[in-house]
Amino acid sequence: MTCPLVHSLTLSLGLRSFARDYLTKVVVKGRNSHNTKVCDIMTPVKELVMVTPTNSVLDVMELMVEKNFRHVPVVEQCGTMAGMVSIKDVVHVMLKEHKEEVGRLNEYIQGTF
Numbered sequence: 001m002t003c004p005l006v007h008s009l010t011l012s013l014g015l016r017s018f019a020r021d022y023l024t025k026v027v028v029k030g031r032n033s034h035n036t037k038v039c040d041i042m043t044p045v046k047e048l049v050m051v052t053p054t055n056s057v058l059d060v061m062e063l064m065v066e067k068n069f070r071h072v073p074v075v076e077q078c079g080t081m082a083g084m085v086s087i088k089d090v091v092h093v094m095l096k097e098h099k100e101e102v103g104r105l106n107e108y109i110q111g112t113f
Contacts, residue, residue, distance in 0.1 A: 050075045053082050061090045 025041035026033060050073045051060055060072060064087055074082045 048073070051085070052077060057090055057093045060085055061094065064090065 021041050021043075022033075025031070026036055049063065049067060049069070051063065053074055053076065055074075063069065064072060070087045072085050074085055076082050
């Protein structure tokens, strides 16, 4: 029996990573699409990297850079999927923090803090 997480991950990750997997594991290697099975190119469930909602944005960003991921599933401690974090999500948070810090530094420099 397959757990619900696998079904959720299959839909989420499969849709998001299919193009990259197809290009790098079928087209570039000269394989035939009609004869190549999905199981021959998919990432095995045991190799999937996931984070929890309590991981910091910095931790997730470091993981994404280290593993060259664009998306990472967020999984609750009980094993249910909470969502998906993308590199765009991480960059958005980091830019917001950067802008806030620049504002605080400007206030400090101008003596208006």
